[in-house]
Amino acid sequence: MAAVLALIGGLNACGGDGDDGDSTAAGSEEVTLTVFAAASLTSTFTELGERFESENEGVSVEFNFAGSSDLVAQIQNGSPADVFASADEKNMQKATDDDLVEGEPTLFAANTLQIVTAPGNPKGIEGFEDLAAEDITLVICAPEVPCGAATKEVEESSGITLSPASEESAVTDVLAKVTSGEADAGLVYVTDAVGAGDAVESISFPEAADAVNDYPIAVLAGSEHGDMAQRFVDFVLGPTGREVLGEAGFVQSE
Amino acid sequence: MRSSQYSGLPAWVYVPAAAGAAFVLLPLLALMARVDWSQFISLITSESSVAALRLSLVTASISTVACVVLGVPMAVVLARTRFAGQSVLRSLVLLPMVLPPVVGGIALLYTFGRRGLLGEHLEVVGLQIAFSTVAVVIAQTFVSLPFLVVSLEGTLRTAGRRYDIVAATLGAKPTTVLRRVTLPLVLPGLASGAILAFARALGEFGATITFAGSLQGVTRTLPLEIYLQREVDPDAAVALSLVLVVVAVLVIGLVRGSRGQM
Amino acid sequence: MTDAPALTCEIALGDRGVELRIEIEAGETVAVLGPNGAGKSTLLSTIAGTLRPDRGSARLGTETLFDLDTGGRGSWSQPHARGIALLAQDALLFPHLTVTENVAFGPRSRGVPRRAAREAALRWLDEVGAREYAGRKPAQLSGGQAQRISVARALAAEPRLLLLDEPMAALDVTMVPPVRQMLRRVLADRTSIIVTHDVLDALLLADRVVVLEDGGVAEEGPTAEVLAQPRSAFGASIADVNLWTGTATADGVRSAGGVEMHGVAHAAVVPGHPAIAAFAPRAVALYLEAPVGSPRNVIPARVRELEPRGATVRVHVAGPGGAELSAEVTAAALAELGLVPGTEVVAVVKATEVTTYPA
Numbered sequence: 001m002a003a004v005l006a007l008i009g010g011l012n013a014c015g016g017d018g019d020d021g022d023s024t025a026a027g028s029e030e031v032t033l034t035v036f037a038a039a040s041l042t043s044t045f046t047e048l049g050e051r052f053e054s055e056n057e058g059v060s061v062e063f064n065f066a067g068s069s070d071l072v073a074q075i076q077n078g079s080p081a082d083v084f085a086s087a088d089e090k091n092m093q094k095a096t097d098d099d100l101v102e103g104e105p106t107l108f109a110a111n112t113l114q115i116v117t118a119p120g121n122p123k124g125i126e127g128f129e130d131l132a133a134e135d136i137t138l139v140i141c142a143p144e145v146p147c148g149a150a151t152k153e154v155e156e157s158s159g160i161t162l163s164p165a166s167e168e169s170a171v172t173d174v175l176a177k178v179t180s181g182e183a184d185a186g187l188v189y190v191t192d193a194v195g196a197g198d199a200v201e202s203i204s205f206p207e208a209a210d211a212v213n214d215y216p217i218a219v220l221a222g223s224e225h226g227d228m229a230q231r232f233v234d235f236v237l238g239p240t241g242r243e244v245l246g247e248a249g250f251v252q253s254e
Numbered sequence: 255m256r257s258s259q260y261s262g263l264p265a266w267v268y269v270p271a272a273a274g275a276a277f278v279l280l281p282l283l284a285l286m287a288r289v290d291w292s293q294f295i296s297l298i299t300s301e302s303s304v305a306a307l308r309l310s311l312v313t314a315s316i317s318t319v320a321c322v323v324l325g326v327p328m329a330v331v332l333a334r335t336r337f338a339g340q341s342v343l344r345s346l347v348l349l350p351m352v353l354p355p356v357v358g359g360i361a362l363l364y365t366f367g368r369r370g371l372l373g374e375h376l377e378v379v380g381l382q383i384a385f386s387t388v389a390v391v392i393a394q395t396f397v398s399l400p401f402l403v404v405s406l407e408g409t410l411r412t413a414g415r416r417y418d419i420v421a422a423t424l425g426a427k428p429t430t431v432l433r434r435v436t437l438p439l440v441l442p443g444l445a446s447g448a449i450l451a452f453a454r455a456l457g458e459f460g461a462t463i464t465f466a467g468s469l470q471g472v473t474r475t476l477p478l479e480i481y482l483q484r485e486v487d488p489d490a491a492v493a494l495s496l497v498l499v500v501v502a503v504l505v506i507g508l509v510r511g512s513r514g515q516m
Numbered sequence: 517m518t519d520a521p522a523l524t525c526e527i528a529l530g531d532r533g534v535e536l537r538i539e540i541e542a543g544e545t546v547a548v549l550g551p552n553g554a555g556k557s558t559l560l561s562t563i564a565g566t567l568r569p570d571r572g573s574a575r576l577g578t579e580t581l582f583d584l585d586t587g588g589r590g591s592w593s594q595p596h597a598r599g600i601a602l603l604a605q606d607a608l609l610f611p612h613l614t615v616t617e618n619v620a621f622g623p624r625s626r627g628v629p630r631r632a633a634r635e636a637a638l639r640w641l642d643e644v645g646a647r648e649y650a651g652r653k654p655a656q657l658s659g660g661q662a663q664r665i666s667v668a669r670a671l672a673a674e675p676r677l678l679l680l681d682e683p684m685a686a687l688d689v690t691m692v693p694p695v696r697q698m699l700r701r702v703l704a705d706r707t708s709i710i711v712t713h714d715v716l717d718a719l720l721l722a723d724r725v726v727v728l729e730d731g732g733v734a735e736e737g738p739t740a741e742v743l744a745q746p747r748s749a750f751g752a753s754i755a756d757v758n759l760w761t762g763t764a765t766a767d768g769v770r771s772a773g774g775v776e777m778h779g780v781a782h783a784a785v786v787p788g789h790p791a792i793a794a795f796a797p798r799a800v801a802l803y804l805e806a807p808v809g810s811p812r813n814v815i816p817a818r819v820r821e822l823e824p825r826g827a828t829v830r831v832h833v834a835g836p837g838g839a840e841l842s843a844e845v846t847a848a849a850l851a852e853l854g855l856v857p858g859t860e861v862v863a864v865v866k867a868t869e870v871t872t873y874p875a
Contacts, residue, residue, distance in 0.1 A: 069485050137385065142468065144486040165385035166467025167474075169482045173463065181369040182384045182467075416608055419566050422595040423602040424673040426625035431596075434621070438612045 031225050033061045033232055034080060036071040038087035038215070040111070040171070040191055044248045045085065045236075051244075052235050059228060067170075068092075068146070075100055075220065082223040083232055085215060087111075088146045092216040102226060105216035107253035108236050109245045111189040112208040113150055116178050116200040123184045128205045131185055132160050139174050139183040142167035146213055147174075151187050153211035160207075175200065189213070194249035214253045282499060289496055290489045297493040305471045306479035307497065313387060313475060314455035317394035321451040324395070325402035326444065330432070332403070333410035334418075351400040358396055359464025366392060367465075389466035390473050394455035401454050402447040409443025410436070446509045453505040457498070520707045521577025521676050527562050527569040534558050534569075534731035538709075542577075545708045547722035547739065551750050554728040556711045560679045563709070564602045565595035576600070576677055596625070601675035605686045607662035609654035615641070615665050616650045622673025640668040644698055660691030667702060678708040685713065693782045693873055696720060715743065715754050716794060720875060727751045744840075756830075757794055758841050758865075761875060764791035769872050773837015778812045779870025790875040799869035800843035802831060803862045804853060813865035817841060819857050822850070831855060833863055841865075 037045045042065045049061035064071065064081070068091040075081055075095055084101070085108070086092040092105050117125055123136060131138050140162065141148030148167060155162055165183060168174045174186040179199040193202040217236055219229040235241060242252065290297070297303065332344055350358050366373045366383045373383060383389050413436075421435040422428075437444065459477040466473040468482065476498055483491040520543040528535040534555040540546050548556050561567035563574060565581065570588055574581040581598055584590040601622075609618045619637035620630075628636065641647045644664040654662060663683060670678060683699065684692045700721055703710070710721055718725050718739050726736040727748045734748035743759075746752040762771040768778040769791045777793045785791050806814055817833035820840075824830075829850050831843045841863055845855070855861070 067485070073488075137382075139385075139467065142482050142485075144482050164469065166469050168468055169463070169478070169485065173468075176464075177384075177467065180363055180367060182363065182367050416604070416606075417610060419564075419595070420602065420604070420608045421610070421621065421625075422566070423564050423598075423600060423675075423679075424622040424625060424669065425596050425599070426621070427596050428594075430625050435610055439610075441612075 031059045031228050033059060033082045033225060033228055034064065035061055035083040035085065035232065036064045036066075036075065036079075036081045037083075037085040038068045038071070039065050040087050040189065041065065041085055041215070043195065044191075044244050044250070047244050048236060048241060051240055052232055055235075056228075056231070061232065075222075078222075080222060080224075081220050082225055082229040083217065084220055085217040085236070087213070087215055088149075089214055089216055090146075092218065095218070095220075100221050102219040102221045102223065102229075105218035106233065106237060107214045108217045108233075108241065109215040109250040110253040111191055111213045111215065111250055113147070113154060113187050113205075113211060114190045114193045114208065115185055115203040115205060116175065116188055116193050116196065117185045117203065118178060118181060119198065119201050121201045121203070125185050125203060127203070128154065128158060128207045129160050131187070132162055137182070137184045138162060138164045139166045139168060139177045139186045140164045141171060141174060141187070142169050145169055147171050147187070147189055147192075150189075150211035150213050154207045157210040158207045190249040190251075212251075212253075215250070285492060285495055285499065288492045290493070293489060294493050294496075297487075297490045298497055300490070302470055302474075302479060303490070303494055303497075306474055306476045306494070309387070309390070309471060309474065310456055310476040313390045313394055314452050314458075316391050317398055317455040318448050318452040320391065320395045321399050321402045321455075322444070322448055325399050325447070325451070326406060326437070328399075329403045329406035329410060329447075330436070333407045334415065348400040348404060350397050351404070355397055355458065355460025356464050359393060359461035362389075362393060362396060362461060362465040384465070385467045385469065385473060387472055390462055390475060393461035393465050394458045397458050397461055398451035398454040401450040402444075405447030405450060406440060406443050409440040409447075413439050413443075449505055449509045453502055456501060456505075520705060521579075523563070523574070523576050523677060523707060523709075525559075525563055525572070525574040525581075527559070527572035527574070529558060529562070529567075529569050532558050532731065536728065536731065536733050538726060538733065540707055540709065543705050543707055544724060545703045545706070545710065545722045546724045546726055547718035548709055548711045548726050548728060549713070549718060549750060549754055550728035550734070554750075555731040556728055557681060558731075559728070560602065560681050560709065560711060563677070564600050564679055565593065565598050566602075568592060599674075599676040601670035601673050601678050603666060603670050603678070603680045603683045605682045607654070607657075607659070607666035609657070609662055609666060609669070611654050613654075614650070615646070615652050615654070615657070618654070618665060619669045619672045621669060626673070636672055637668075640672040641665070643671065644668040644702075658691070659687050660695055663687060663691075663695055664698060667698065671702065676707065678703065678706050680708065680710040680712075682711055682713065684717065693784050697784050697874060713754075715757055715759075716792075716873060718754075719743065719759065719792070720873065725751075756842075757796060758800065760793035760795075760839065760870075762791065762793075764789050764872065764874070768867075768870070769793040771835075771837055771839050773835065773839055775815055775836050775839065777815075777865065777870055777872075778867040779872045780868065781872045782874070784874050785872050786874065791872050792875040793870050793872045795865060795870040797830060797842045797844040799866050800841055801864045801866075802833070802843050802845060802849075802853065802855070803864060804859075806862050807864060811864045812867045813863075813870070815839075815841070815863045815865070817861055817863050819855050819859040819861060821857060822855065833861060835863065 045063060049063060052061055053059055068086045068088055072091045072094045076098060084095060095101050115125060140151045143149055143152045171188050171192045174188050175192060175196050177183040178186040193200060217233055219226060219233055223229045364370045368377055368384060417435050417439060418431050421431040457477060462475060463478055468474045468478045476494060480491050480494045522542040523540040526537040550556050562569050571584050571586045573583040580591060582592040616634060616637045619640050620633040623633035623636050641650055644667050646661060646664045649657060649661055684695055687695060703721055710717060712718060722739050725739045725742045727734045727750050729748055729750055735751055742751055743755045746755045760769050760771055760777040762769045764785045764787045765776055766787055767781055768776050770776045779793050815835050817835040819831060820834045821832040822829055828844050828846055831845050833841050835841055
């Protein structure tokens with residue numbers, strides 16, 4: 001067992017050697033930031049991380065992308081992390097409840113729902129109410145997961161009841177069912193629709209405004225590089241962050 | 255006092271053997287330790303849990319029957335005949351056993367899905383398999399079938415053809431031989447194969463979530479329910495996991511029981 | 517069994533190097549002898565239909581079993597349709613069925629109603645003296661019991677031809693004579709083939725002997741003839757046993773010439789009935805004069821022929837009434853005794869090495 005741990009340690013060390021920070025000014029030694037971020041942030045945060053590294057010599061940013069609830073569980077179990085970016089406020093709340101967060105979480109982006117259909121929209125879906133039609137095979141997220149909770153909110157506020165063929169536990173499963181043609185339409189976040197590219201056709205609908213999903217970010221109490229972690233959070237909140245997130249379909253949180 | 259036979263094993267063998275046993279048992283103990291016993295009954299009797307358990311038991315049972323109907327003839331043909339390409343065919347047929355279930359799910363999607371090889375034609379006659387309980391059964395049968403075939407083929411090979419030949423020379427037609435001699439003789443192997451298939455079907459997750467979708471009472475089996483509950487209610491997920499473990503332990507006990515009769 | 521059919525069979529199997537022709541008359545029992553790999557089992561499997569020859573043909577009575585040309589094409593009937601039962605070394609009773617169900621298997625497969633099949637089974641169990649085991653499972657039977665029941669099962673199927681593949685080879689030696697007696701009764705009027713290694717099987721069960729060697733027929737003929745004057749190597753090796761035929765006495769067999777051979781009698785031997793005593797040439801010692809002491813079997817004889825066999829010599833002697841004996845003698849002993857054809861000797865046979873059987 002010890003040998004395995006040593007091996008993992010070795011691999012980590014190798015990862016750290018990756019960027020050749022020929023140490024510059026005194027005090028600014030090499031820092032490795034560990035960022036736990038929701039899976040839906042994979043592409044945007046990877047890009048932001050690279051930009052942050054290029055602007056801050058000697059700093060390398062490592063990511064752990066997973067479902068927000070998984071990430072919270074890992075943080076609760078003592079995984080060393082500097083920053084946590086959650087896909088919903090509920091999971092961030094768990095972290096703050098356990099005093100694992102330094103200061104207050106800040107909302108940095110918001111995501112809304114969008115309808116996705118097969119390219120060309122063969123069933124001619126135009127809005128949310130079309131999804132309730134009998135001949136539409138609809139796939140949505142299960143109410144237990146964030147995108148499903150948002151779907152439920154829209155259903156309640158609009159008074160339109162959907163009868164989905166399946167309630168998936170992940171957005172990727174919803175998209176897969178639409179792109180493979182099994183389903184006529186699905187409800188996913190704008191960012192997921194943007195990420196799917198030409199494989200789907202995206203349709204915005206006004207009712208989506210009733211269920212805006214806010215993404216909070218926070219420095220974690222256990223961070224050994226609190227200042228650098230705060231600088232990363234500020235970077236995400238700043239113009240570069242807004243630009244990268246905006247391109248991916250995120251809107252600014254109010 | 256029971257008399258015991260000299261094992262002839264070197265003493266050190268017990269160390270890795272015990273470590274292996276602990277490796278398997280510890281996670282189960284950890285799972286049990288995490289169970290919120292005060293809530294246990296209410297967690298596993300919630301509407302969604304009961305629906306998932308029911309669906310799992312029903313679909314796994316139907317899949318097991320499907321495995322027997324398809325797998326027994328397969329095993330008999332593989333064990334009793336020789337033809338060109340047989341070993342290749344055997345490997346291919348057993349593939350679902352080693353394939354990641356999600357790959358199986360994708361393959362099924364392109365077979366029975368709306369735009370799939372067969373699904374396209376089924377769609378024309380008004381049959382839609384995706385998102386139905388039938389899809390769950392198909393996914394479970396796909397991954398479980400090899401377990402029954404492997405188990406039964408091995409038993410058939412061990413049993414040999416001698417009794418079959420005797421039966422034939424006594425005037426029994428091939429169907430009679432199969433029904434009255436071949437199958438009764440391998441019944442223990444068939445039973446343990448069927449139980450293994452049932453257990454595999456009960457635990458099936460990857461192919462189901464990829465191919466069948468997830469809807470309470472229709473396609474959301476117990477493993478899918480556990481996966482979903484993890485998101486919101488880890489306690490419920492743990493409780494349901496324990497239910498699945500208990501069912502699995504019962505199944506293993508049945509296998510051992512049926513093997514013991516041999 | 518008056519309607520027993522005759523069998524003609526001519527087969528060739530390239531990969532097993534078997535090419536032979538065999539003919540069996542209606543009601544005749546033929547013993548097939550031969551070394552391992554000679555093609556004995558191949559012959560039986562081919563006739564039973566569990567092995568398909570490259571080419572050949574076989575007819576049982578008026579029915580064609582198979583008729584295959586060189587390409588292996590032609591007519592070929594399946595085992596179950598041939599009416600040929602096969603008895604193997606092991607009884608192979610179906611372990612999941614009771615004794616009665618085993619015996620009723622053949623009739624049931626023929627479509628006989630359950631009740632009638634059961635009655636037939638019990639009749640056949642009576643026939644082989646195994647009625648008392650009717651309700652048992654095969655696992656509760658001894659080897660001899662199982663083989664008896666296996667015979668009953670085969671006969672219940674009413675086969676037109678019975679094939680026996682060393683049916684007594686797996687039995688405990690004490691069980692062999694009674695099973696052989698039963699087979700003798702059963703095979704009397706049936707067309708049957710028995711593959712065996714035991715010369716007594718050939719002598720007591722068969723009308724005729726066929727010796728196979730290297731996939732072909734090496735010699736064939738009436739049993740007594742082949743054993744008396746074997747022309748094949750295997751025939752000679754199997755005939756290498758002294759057989760003393762005559763009438764059973766309390767503990768031996770009295771030959772036609774009036775000389776009694778004392779031995780260890782098997783239980784089935786009934787004094788006054790035909791019997792046979794068997795003993796190896798090794799058990800025979802030759803003297804120029806009757807030895808001191810009181811050996812029980814002392815037979816005056818005359819040396820007929822000397823036959824060198826490696827380190828030893830077979831001395832064939834003629835006893836009273838034309839009884840033939842052969843003795844195994846070392847070359848040194850031969851020289852010491854100065855034996856030549858015509859020498860008067862005394863043959864002494866150890867009674868403990870003589871076994872008598874009902875004939």
